[in-house]
Amino acid sequence: MTGLFGTLGTATRGMNANQNALQTSGHNIANINTDGYSRQRVHMQTEQPYKMTGVGMIGMGVKTAGVDRIVDNFIRTQTRDAYSKYQFFNQKAEALGQLEQFMNEPSKTGIINSLSVMNDSWAKLSSNPELATSKTLVVENSNSFTDMINQTTTQINQLKNEVIDNIEKSALDFNEKLKELEILNNQIYDLASQNTVPNDLLDTRDSLLKDLSGLAEVTAEFDMYGRVSSLKIGDKTGTEVLTLDSRKEISVVTGGTDPSNTISLGGKAQEKVTIGGALPLGTIVIADTSTNPAGYQNVTVNQGQIGGYKEAAKEIDASLKEITKFAQVVADTINTAYKAESGADFFTFDANGKMAVNQSLRDNPSTLVAGKKDATGVVQPGDGSLAHDIGQLFGKKDADNMTFADRYNSIVTKNGISKQQADNTANAQLTVLNQLEYKNESISGVNINEEVSDVMRFSQAFQANARVIQTISEMLDTLINRTGV
Structure with a gap:
């Protein structure tokens, strides 16, 4: 017109x-x-x-x-990937940092110092084998050493349990956000099918995807309406947890023993389910509760908070086993020498693996044997040769070419290196993440x-x-x- x-x-x-x-x-x-x-x-x-x-x-x-x-969808995909990697190393570094604090080395109150004090008390006993005070010092200093070992292993066990709890909470959070994304998919479709572009809902979708990537690495595919048509944990070959027609919850192996057959269904601590198999603590699975015991599908999580916690739990468990082995080596080495002359162990372990000085010696330190039997099978007064030999064991290298102190220092050093690597990688990844977020901000x-x-x-x-x-x-x-x- x-x-x-x-x-x-x-x-x-x-x-x-x-x-x-x-x-x-x-x-x-x-x-x-x-x-x-x-x-x-x-x-x-x-x-x-x-x-x-x-x-x-x-x-x-x-x-x-x-x-x-x-928006630049390529930059947003890169940002999600960088965020997932940053959370992995950040959570790993945080957990290993707590482990480093429990090991408390180098320190005047650490295990290495306690080991040195125990060594000195044996050396002093060799010079004064009949002195009751010297015997008491050996028993008390050795008892302090075992207390420190037991306290450290207890703290590390608690740390491991806390890490498993964090995996459980992160899995619950992941499932809740996945549920939100499923609801959002329907809202996006309702508007998009009416030839309306749901821009603000698409922003919410991207925010949810970033939050999910912070918990575990995810790969998303979109349909013509902007819905997440497929969401997988991991890369394109990973486990699919969301489609347009279905949603799967992830669960966590959280039983009291490792491996365990008990899971927290959907990450809910109050919903425990038995599965037909035994898996390491912290393992992520998709459970099938239609059978009893429940079936399961393993889910590989290598990034995000869950991946970082899983990796930290693995290293914490390895350190715990090494400290337990260290304590066993110290006990076995000293027990072998002491029992040959006294007929009894110096160190004992209870049913829970707690190390202690023999109860009879704690009750009566004066019964501590400091010398070696002569040809008649009697320890002569003034003989401190056994105490001297035991003192020498602290500096002797074992089959692994390590002294007691070397063995424990090796455990501390391994954790320190792993912690430092995680810190450095987290800082580097944070730099990459900040650059990507700055670029995304400059565009959007x-x-x-x-x-x-x-x-x-x-x-x-x-x-x-x-x-x-x-x-x-x-x-x-x-x-x-x-x-x-």
Whole structure:
């Protein structure tokens, strides 16, 4: 349509388009501090022109073709991957840092110092084998050493249990966010199927995917509506936990022994289920409760908080076993020498693996044997040769070419190196993550100066179109009311 009414329609469309643009700029400004928000732009297109015979194509103005969400999906995928890796090393470093504190080395109150004090007391006993105080010192210093070993192993066991609890909580969090994503999929479809682009819902989707990647590495695929059509833990060959038709919960092996056949279903601590097999603590599975015991599918998690906690639990368990072996080596070495002359062990272990000085020696330190039997099978007064030989054992290298101190230092050093590597990698990954987030912000973030400039630009365009309408109105008034008979 041409003529005054055609021009009126052109101006009206111009007002509507610029009003939509103003609304969108206002929406951007309102959400400038909203985490995960992506700025939006109204996409304007020229209206289909009108062909006038003898004249040609007459322009019909502008139309709003849609509201675009300004994002770079490649950068967002990279950001999720970097975030997952950062959380892995960060949580691993945090757990190993606590282990480092429990080992408490180097320190005047650590196990190495206690080992040295125990060694000195044997050496002093060899010089004063009949002195009751020297015997008491050996027993008491040895008892302090065992207390320190037991306290350290207890703390490390508690740390391991805390790490397993954190895996359980992270799995529960993962499942809750997965449920939110399933609901969001339906909301996205409801709007997208009505030819409406659900920009704000897509922002929420991306935020949920980032949160999920912080818990475990995930790979997402999207359908034409913007829904997550497939979500896998790991890469494209990983375990699928969400489709458009189904959702699977992850569960955690949390039984009291390692390996265990008890899981926390869906990460819920109060819902314990027995599975048909034994798996290491902290293992992630998808359980099938239709059978009794429940079937399961192993899920590999190598990144995110869950992956970091799992890796930390593995290293904590290895350190615990090495400390237990260290204590056993010390006990066996001293017991072998002491029992040959006294007929009894110096150190004992209870049913729970707790190390202690023989109860009879603790009750009566004066019965401690310091010398060796002679040809008649009697230890002569003043003989401190056994105490001397036991003192020498502390500096003697074993079959692994290590002294007692070397063996424990090796355990501490391994953990220290692993902790340092995790710290360094976490810091490096944080740098990468910050760069990606900065790049994402430069693309999708709201620039207040740009938005204010747009408000002015669209406002002026709106006013100009309004002026055209006012002019057409005056022309129509002249045409209708001031012309004719």
